[in-house]
Amino acid sequence: MFLRSPLLASALALATAGTPAAYAQERVQVVVSPTELELEVGGSIQLTAEIHGAEGEDLRAEVQWFAPGDGVTVSDDGLVTAVRPGESRVAAMFRGQPSWVTVRVPQLRAARIEAGVAGPVYVGATAPLQVAAYTELGDRVENAEFRHATSEPATATVDAIGRVLGHQPGRTTLTISAGDAEAQVEVTVEPNPAEDYELVASGDLSSLSTGDVAALQVIGRDGQGGDIGFQPLWSVTPGGAAVHPVDGRGLFVAEQPGTYSVTAIVGPAITRTVAVRVEPRRHTARLEIVGSGITTTHRAGDTWVFEGVDGRDYAYIGTFYHDWMKVWDVTDPTQPVLTDSVQLDARRINDVKIHPNNRLGIVTREGASSRRNGIVFLDLSTPAHPTILSEYTDTVTGGVHNVWILGDEDLVYACHNGTSELVILDIADPANPREINRWVHDEPVRSLHDVIVQDGYAYASFWNQGIYILDAGAGTHGGTARDPKLVSRWVSGQGNTHVAWRHGKYLFVAAEIYPSDWDPNAFGPIEARGYVEVLDMTDMDDPVKVAHYTVPEAGAHNLWSDDRDRLYVGYYQAGLRVLDISGELRGDLYRQGREIGAIKTSSPEAAVPNWSMTWGAQLFKGRIYTSDLHSGLWIAHLVQEELVP
Structure with a gap:
């Protein structure tokens, strides 16, 4: 979890971890100029850093430069280069404290257009143009303004919304332009063979609930x-x-209950209408808190729950800007018991994962004082008091933000902060893990944040570069778990791709956005933002966004689902949310009333009192386990209720 990049998170932690106590007492700070600037893509500018408060010393050599995200890059001496359009930030770090510069990069103009017509064009009927504009970098131009022209207006014309109307049989050339880009489409108008038209529907249009999807079609x-x-x-x-x-x-x-009139307009003189009746969506469960383990002195990280080899249940929790992993006995989920704290050389233990054999644990490490981070393997022979079995730092010394364990293969996929590569480790001998492969895309800038592997596919979240989908054993694209191959890629128009979770034919992709003025060293409320986008993965080579879930004024984080078609979301200050994802998904799931329940994971005794920052969710033995950044461990469950007519 971080503002815009796990790489910067690690850098901040390293800077802070290595800072002598005396430095904190000095009134010395770095001031960068300019503090705001605008660059065209490919343009560069030299930033300067001045040290204020120093008595005759030149301390500029201590300044470290960082550029979170992928909009700009910055060299070791502060040369900023614009890579992609948007608003980015650059940090000059001095003795653990950042000074920020805002860099705005204007949107590029359209360099090429892809266009076609969806289906045949008949006389008296319309068909939509399918048009997209792209920049020279290959980014899609959102809200591009297209202009249309036709070589034979008597044969066909195009209206302002891009629909082609056939007037008489024949051929015509359509020209579509945006900016300096242009494309042409050859269109044949055919005689209309239809003598009658019918609007048909799947299912009963008088018994829908909000969020239900009904398919309508006009048949001639x-x-x-x-x-x-x-x-x-x-x-x-x-x-x-x-x-x-x-x-x-x-x-x-x-999204709202009521009676609706749906009209299909085939052409100017061909329309059909049907009535649709929609009732409010109703749920038969409510979300309740079962127990908690409140932390008062530090912030919590990721959680993993499992049954130990001793037959008891445990929740292991990392810590955020602290150097231990917490061990909770949750055999009685109403009364969690803290049994141990495993201390590591780290400023952040972000991720915790347990091997399916429940005998081996893995925690990720960032911000070690030695600057050798990597991952730590835990011996779970006594799960209430795990011990360090081994460490792996050789090829991931820059820090690991997240990992995924492939138990059947005895492999670990690790997200390396230093290179943003997916590092694959063989852990058949966990006392001596070894790297066997790594995977990375070939974009010039990258920021790997998370990876999950489900049903033979790996879903790697590369922040503003989007989701990369790999064949990691499914065998559809020649990949194996040890040698994954690229299947496809999907890029959100809003960026900040943080994590993904596959359920059925859908991939749920969460984006995380932290406020630009967030200070990671200060305790206090955090006004995060974020959203969950839903991709239809029917064609693995061509993911298509079909829906989204956005809680207003809050930020999405980690995800989980169950076999009852429920999605569990750690939604930061909006708490733990449970969503009905049954059936077909389309549109705004929040506004459709698909939420089953929500609770705030906040406490007046927490490190940050009365402010939820719910991390995620894991289902275990009928309970929902989550950690809260500010307050620690929380356990909840869904209580079934009778549906009252």
Whole structure:
């Protein structure tokens, strides 16, 4: 978890860990100029750092430069180069304290356009243009303003929203432009064979709930009874619902209960309308807190829960800017008992994972005073009091933010802070782990934050470079767990891709956004932001965003799901949230009322009183376990209730 980059988090921790106590008492600070600037992509500027408060000493050699995210890069001496459009920040670090510079990089113009027409164009009917504009870097231009022209207006025309209307049989060339980019599409207008039209639906349109998806389609029939497909324009009234066009179908979904009128417009004189009745979405469970282990002196990190070899249940929790891992006995989830604290040379123990054999634990380490970070292996022979079995630092000394254990393969996938590479370790002999491979994409800037492996696919979260999907044993693209191969990539238009979780045909991708003025060394409320985007993975080579889940004025973090189609989200200051993800997913899941329950994981006795920063969730023996950055361990469960008519 961090502002924009695990790399900067590690750097901050290193700087702080190595700072003598006397430095903290000095009134010496670094001042950078300029503090705000604008650069074109590819442009550079030299930043200068002055040390204020020093008595005749030149301390500039102690300044370290960092650029979180991938919008800009910065050299060791402060030369900033713009890489991608957007707003980025550069930090000059001096004795554990950052001084920030804001860098704005304007959006590039469209350099190329990809265009086509969805389906045939018939006389008297319309079909949509499919158009996208891209910059010279390959980034999609959001909200591009397209212009349309046709070589034969008597044959077909294009309206302002990009729909092609056929007027008479024949051929015409459509020209689509945006900025200096241009593309042409050849269109053939065919005679319309339909003599009748029918609007058909999947399911009963009188018994939907908010969030339910109903598929609508217009079928044309010719004189012999054959079916003809159309690509109509859909509209719905009143507000509170939407129809998403997909492959000729209209996928209706409502956020508010009520009666809606849905119209399919095939052409200027061809329309069909249907009524849809929607009831409020109802849930049969509520979320309750079972127990907690409140921390008062430090902040908590990741949690993993398991049954130990002694038959008792344990929750191991890392710490944030502290040097121990906490061991809780949660056999009685209503009364967690702290049994041990394992101290490590670290300023941050972000991630905790347990091997499926429950005999081996792994914790990630960042900010070691020796500057040799990596991961630590724990012997769980006595799970209430784990001991250090070994360490691995050789090729991941820059720190590891997150790991994933592939138990059947005795492998660990580790996210290396220093190089942002996915390092693959063989842990068949955990006393002597060894690197066997590594994977990384070839983009010029990268920031690997997290990885999960589910059903033979690895999902690597590369922050603003998006999700990289790897064949890690599924065998569909020639990959194995030891030698993964790229399947596809998906990039969020909003960036900050933090973690992913696969459930059924969907991939849930969480983005994390910390406030730009957040001070990692200060305890206090944090106004995080974030969201969860939902990708349809039916075609692994072409992920498609279909829905999103955003709690207003809060920040998303880690995810989990169960076999009852529920998604569990640590939503920082909005607490632990449970979401109904059953059936087809489309649109705004929060506004559709798909939330089953929510609780705040806050306490007046916490390190930061009465302010939730819920980290994530893990299901274990019917309970939901989570840690809170400010308050430690929390245990909850869903209580089933009767559905009252």
